[in-house]
Amino acid sequence: MGKWIKREVAVTKTVDYKAAGVDIEAGNEAVRRIKQSVESTFSSQVLTSLGGFGAMYDLKAIAEHYRHPVLVQSIDGVGTKMMVAKLMQCFDTIGRDLVSATTNDIIVLGATPLTLLDYIANDKLHPAVIEKIVEGMAAACRENHISLVGGETAEMPGTYLPGEYDLVGVVTGVVEKDQAILGHDIVPGxxxxxFPSSGLHTNGYSLARKLFFDVGGYQVTSRLPALPVTLGEALLTPHVNYTLPVLHLLSQKIHIKGMAHITGGGLLENLPRMLPANCAVDMVRGACPVLPIFDAMQRLGQLPDEEMYRTFNMGVGLVMVVAPASVTAMRAALTHFPLFPLYDIGQVVSGQRTVRLI
Known part of the structure; x- marks a missing residue:
């Protein structure tokens, strides 16, 4: 019979949480750094301060403006755009990307964003980096009247590679039930x-990094003839937030039948998400200007149009479906938003939730 032998290891110093790779004091320092920025986003409906177990948001005043309020929620992240931020050591705009990626996903349903929760994960917490990320997030929240009510900063050595960050957000909004935009009344014609995009926004970065850095051999500091800034700066161009112009259109009683935020899957995958079963789309290539960064990637990868339009937004950030009779009123309503030009990019036709590029 064999013997079970107990092994003992001599511990010569205290093995605490910091020795295991988690620095509690760094976490506390990060909270101290972001406290003012976060609380600058609070509306009077926020009842809790930073550092509590949960966030409380008073719905009474808001509910009084609705007959049948419905909560609308979405979760999204910035994906591998964060890796470009790491290469650039520039983290002051990536928080803005998170706010845009999440809020754009609920405004397409007609919802008004109210609150945001964030999740930042990394291998080793650097309070100065967290501060920059949250400052950008807070600035975007203030601009769009969203309360950044809480978040989680997770330091997980061994889960993430050195210097890696992951950034995710959960947005909550509200919409009147009978005014939710679900695409049911979209018809051929x-x-x-x-609205145009500013660049890749927050999608397609795995392919973009492969094309520019591996195939093309470029660095973030490289300058391409077609780009007015360095490659890194072009890739970090912030995701456009469409909340204010869309909510303005809705407040002006413009009847928008359906909307699509062009995210992962590009135009070919996202446009069908707003269509009823009997409708398809004919979309005109280049009707909304295709930005030079997309042309550069297509040349590097020798990619067909179908692949480009299935991966990237190709210069189109958000699409709205309206009846032809509504176009003039929509353009007039947007005169106060000169940074949001409107492009006619196609029409609805009979079909089965497909997109044809013409």
């Missing part, structure tokens, strides 16, 4: 109007 309706037109597609688009």
């Amino acid at each position: 309706d037109v597609l109007l688009a």
Whole structure:
């Protein structure tokens, strides 16, 4: 019979949480750094301060403006755009990307964003980096009247590679039930109007990094003839937030039948998400200007149009479907938003939730 032998290891010094790779004091320092920025986003409806177990948000005043309020929620992240931020050591705009990625996903349903929760994970917590990320987040929240009510900063050595960060957000909004935009009344003959994007926004970065850094051999500091800034700066261009112009259109009683935020899956995958079963889309290539960064990637990868339009937004950030009779009123309502030009990019036709590029 064999013997079970107990092994003992001599411990010559205290093995605490910091020795295991988690620095509690660094976490506390990060909270101290971001406290003012976070609380600058609070509306009078926020009842709790930073550092509590949960966030409380008073719905009474808001509910009085609705007959049948419905909560709308979405979760999203910035994906591998964070790796470009790491290469650039520039983290002051990536928080803005998170706010745009999440809020744009609920405004397409007609919802008004109210609150945001964030989750920042890394291998080793650097309070100065957290501060920059949250400052950008807070600035975007203030601009769009969203309360950044809480978040989680997770330091997980062994889970993430050195210097890696992951950034995720959960947005909550509200919409009147009978005014939710679900695409049910879209019919053939309706037109597609688009707000342009500023670049890749927060999608397609795995392919973009492969093309620029591996295939092309470029660095973030490289300058391409077609780009007015360095490659890194072009890739970090912030995701446009469409909350204010969309909510303005809705407040002006413009009847928007359906909307699509062009995210992962590009135009070919996202446009069908707003269509009813009997409708398809004919979309005109280049009707909304295709930005030079997309042309550069297509040349590097020798990619067909179908692949480009299935991966990237190709210059189109958000698409709205309206009846032809609504176009003039929509354009007039947007005169106060000169940074949001409107492009006619196609029409709805009979079909089965497909997109044809023409």
